[in-house]
Amino acid sequence: MLSWxxxxxxxxxxxxAGCASREHTSRQPPPIxxxxxxxxxxxxxxVAASKEATRQTTNYARDVMLEWMGLVYRRTxxxxxxxxxxxxxxxxxTMKVAWYRLNAGEEKDPVVDRLAIYLQEQYHDRVLExxxxxxxxxxxxxxxxxxYVWLLGELLRKIPxxxxxxxxxxxxxxxxxxxxxxxxxxTHVASVHQxxxxxxxxxxxxxxVLVARIxxxxxxxxxxxxxxxxxxxxxxxxxxxxxxxxxxxxxSVISMAVGRAVGxxxxxxVAGIGAMMREDERxxxxxxxxxxxxxxxxxxxxxxxWSPDTGVLAGVYYLSGQIEGNxxxxxxxxxxxxxxxxxxxxxGG
Numbered sequence: 001m002l003s004w005x006x007x008x009x010x011x012x013x014x015x016x017a018g019c020a021s022r023e024h025t026s027r028q029p030p031p032i033x034x035x036x037x038x039x040x041x042x043x044x045x046x047v048a049a050s051k052e053a054t055r056q057t058t059n060y061a062r063d064v065m066l067e068w069m070g071l072v073y074r075r076t077x078x079x080x081x082x083x084x085x086x087x088x089x090x091x092x093x094t095m096k097v098a099w100y101r102l103n104a105g106e107e108k109d110p111v112v113d114r115l116a117i118y119l120q121e122q123y124h125d126r127v128l129e130x131x132x133x134x135x136x137x138x139x140x141x142x143x144x145x146x147x148y149v150w151l152l153g154e155l156l157r158k159i160p161x162x163x164x165x166x167x168x169x170x171x172x173x174x175x176x177x178x179x180x181x182x183x184x185x186x187t188h189v190a191s192v193h194q195x196x197x198x199x200x201x202x203x204x205x206x207x208x209v210l211v212a213r214i215x216x217x218x219x220x221x222x223x224x225x226x227x228x229x230x231x232x233x234x235x236x237x238x239x240x241x242x243x244x245x246x247x248x249x250x251x252s253v254i255s256m257a258v259g260r261a262v263g264x265x266x267x268x269x270v271a272g273i274g275a276m277m278r279e280d281e282r283x284x285x286x287x288x289x290x291x292x293x294x295x296x297x298x299x300x301x302x303x304x305x306w307s308p309d310t311g312v313l314a315g316v317y318y319l320s321g322q323i324e325g326n327x328x329x330x331x332x333x334x335x336x337x338x339x340x341x342x343x344x345x346x347x348g349g
Contacts, residue, residue: 032166042159042163042170047323049152050320053148053320057147061305061312064143065304068135068137072127072131073294076123076293076294081290084289085282085285140312141311141312148316152196153197174191174192179192187206195207210318217314
């Protein structure tokens with residue numbers, strides 16, 4: 001049994017512990033309230049971080065695509081141009097023109113267009129596809145997006161300590177800034193916080209939807225195969241072959257003997273002899289073809305590089321546009337709804 005002295009000692013210790021607990025509680029710092037002006041500076045720095053990430057990503061993508069263009073030029077010179085200007089290719093093209101013409105009747109434009117598509121497919125198979133095994137514009141587009149997201153995350157981590165903003169409040173701020181807005185459904189929407197913290201980002205549904213949308217947009221790198229306007233030389237070549245086929249005296253003679261359709265095909269041998277006789281014109285043909293191809297390719301390269309919808313930076317442009325655009329609208333709204341400063345009445349007013 002406790003004595004009265006012992007009981008008093010216990011009560012004293014309990015009272016002291018309670019006082020210490022209350023004193024400890026009172027010493028906890030109050031929650032930090034971030035002023036609206038500080039948040040405006042934070043938002044401004046987020047925009048600056050996005051712009052800097054875009055700038056560095058653009059430099060990276062441009063360097064890679066310049067290397068890709070060099071590979072395309074080299075393979076065009078070593079494979080496509082020699083193939084195109086060769087005797088047997090010219091003979092084969094003459095045969096194809098004849099076949100197209102037999103199926104097109106008197107219309108010339110469909111023949112020219114069909115040959116252009118065939119030559120474009122050959123360019124894809126002989127040049128673009130082999131080069132893509134080393135550098136693929138579609139993969140460059142994805143790498144550019146991931147590089148932008150990674151660099152953006154690195155730059156954003158430095159902002160809270162710059163202004164003394166608590167980490168949890170800064171994270172909540174990032175959750176309120178849309179980076180991908182392709183919904184509904186809600187899985188097609190993602191915030192800045194989500195894109196910089198998703199590891200790997202490929203598992204983020206909204207990111208996958210964005211990549212798929214860019215890839216399937218008409219004009220992307222994957223659509224080159226169906227683009228028949230690679231070079232004016234294609235159309236000139238087709239028209240020349242058609243003219244030679246029509247002018248061949250053997251064509252009319254054989255047509256009288258075995259019929260128009262069979263005669264047109266048999267007379268291709270005469271057109272082939274003409275191609276052999278023009279071998280001395282081959283250097284000039286190759287020069288014109290190279291000049292025309294390079295001009296068309298430079299224009300296409302510019303689209304692949306800079307197009308906001310289909311280029312290798314399309315994903316970066318989308319993300320940065322969403323982030324910077326949403327913050328700009330937020331800033332505009334905050335200014336519109338800010339309370340007007342109270343005016344001091346003028347003496348005698």
